[in-house]
Amino acid sequence: MTTNDVGYADYQDLAADHGYRDLPDLADRRLGAGVLAANDELFAERENLLRPEPAVFQPHTFGPKGQLMDGWETRRRRGTAARPHAGTTDHDWALIRLGLPGVVHGIVVDTAHFRGNYPQRISVEATELPGTPGPEQLLAADWTELVPPSPVQGHAANGFPVADRRRWTHLRLNQYPDGGIARLRVHGEGRPDAAWLAALGSFDLAALEHGGRIEDASDRFFSPPVNLILPGRSREMGEGWENRRRRDEGHDWVRLRLAGRGSVRAVEIDTANYVGNAAGWAAVLGFDAADPQAGDPADPAAPGWFELVGRTELQPDALHRFVPTDARPATHARLDVFPDGGIARLRLHGSLA
Structure with missing residues (x-):
């Protein structure tokens, strides 16, 4: 077992040059952010996306569904466009409530320790809703694309600048077609009510x-x-x-x-x-x-x-x-x-x- 198998020796910080990294994380769990729903989380729970500490990896720690991963990981898709898995579409998604509503300047999709099981592409959408909506209201909301479907690398911090300067309260993280994402960071300026x-x-x-x-x-x-x-x-x-x-x-x-x-x-x-x-x-x-x-x-x-x-x-x-x-x-x-x-x-x- 080499260092690369368990650590960050080959980790790529592809978001390091973006100035928005100095802005606070609007999806910080300590501010009240949460992952309200996901269409699939068979291998690893959606709540891991917003943990404030870096993702860790413990080799040879297996549960009944496989290697335990510190992130959000969905099953391999075996359906087709005509017959997807029951209750799913052609990709996986998670709904995120921002802890601090505000203007998003940049998003980091971190695939740390996901080397052979990360998604091919991701996209991020946003909406603004008053109060405390649940998953049903969010799924029926109008969404605006902040990050179009974009390729990502495994075991890397993938950074995406955002140009839209409107205020948002919730995000939808999409991964195509499936895979694992360790952490989501949403850097921006808070605009509370x-x-x-x-x-x-x-x-x-x-x-x-x-x-x-x-x-x-x-x-x-x-x-x-x-x-x-x-x-x-x-x-x-x-x-x-x-x-x-x-x-x-x-x-x-x-x-x-x-x-x-x-x-x-x-x-x-x-x-x-x-x-x-x-x-x-x-x-x-x-x-x-x-x-x-x-x-x-x-x-x-x-x-x-x-x-x-x-x-x-x-x-x-x-x-x-x-x-x-x-x-x-x-x-x-x-x-x-x-x-x-x-x-x-x-x-x-x-x-x-």
């Missing part, structure tokens, strides 16, 4: 699930800054934002675009699970892009930046709570950490202006 946010009144303006977004960061070495605005508390060190150790006089930072222009009334900085590598100090600043005198939020020296929480010492593995010193509206925020170190979560509670 504006009426729902208005009804909430007060909420976390930075949260990914509410439309907050990481615009830039000084360092992404150990883990991505988008972890800062994921739902819930982190369960381990890898679920926060951790930068490398600085050997200069600078400091690390993350710039966020808030869900909307709003006033921040409470700030939480959580260093959970960072024991020996938490940030030593932190500060939080706001910026109102609606102010014509504010300048560019990408400029850390722009006159529009104002202090929400001044530089404050942090404790490891602890939740810190602050009342901002300035209540003016903001469209952006910046978290500065001194000189470096890990932060698990950032919460900016407030309401839309």
Whole structure:
């Protein structure tokens, strides 16, 4: 048994050059995404498509239906166009509810560890439906093609840019004629229901699930800054934002675009699970892009930046709570950490202006 049989030595990342990979995954299970139905999942369950961790392969682990695979795998099609398997069409499909409705910039169909049993082609369709529709309503919906039927390679991250900039709530992943897909990633910009946010009144303006977004960061070495605005508390060190150790006089930072222009009334900085590598100090600043005198939020020296929480010492593995010193509206925020170190979560509670 060679490394190529069980690992990633020959894995091809065909989506690596696409800029959309830095955008959040709208189909992240942690945001509430789900695979609602599939026409076939004989060999491996459809729910595996949205697992956040990379797919793994354990050789010679057989169940009653064959080798256990970490992905969604359908049976070999033995029907014909005239007589397909009962309840199927000429291809296999799965219905996906996005955890965060929004604009899709790119899709990654990952066939990791599927070397002789991956599909020949895939396609992806999208629809927008209100509420929480079930499979029956989705199958009867009108669908728009985001990715036309396209060839894919086995044991590879197959990337597909998407040009349509409309808002979507659900996807249909099709594979032709059958086969296995390990993971599906849907990178884009979240656009939650504006009426729902208005009804909430007060909420976390930075949260990914509410439309907050990481615009830039000084360092992404150990883990991505988008972890800062994921739902819930982190369960381990890898679920926060951790930068490398600085050997200069600078400091690390993350710039966020808030869900909307709003006033921040409470700030939480959580260093959970960072024991020996938490940030030593932190500060939080706001910026109102609606102010014509504010300048560019990408400029850390722009006159529009104002202090929400001044530089404050942090404790490891602890939740810190602050009342901002300035209540003016903001469209952006910046978290500065001194000189470096890990932060698990950032919460900016407030309401839309």
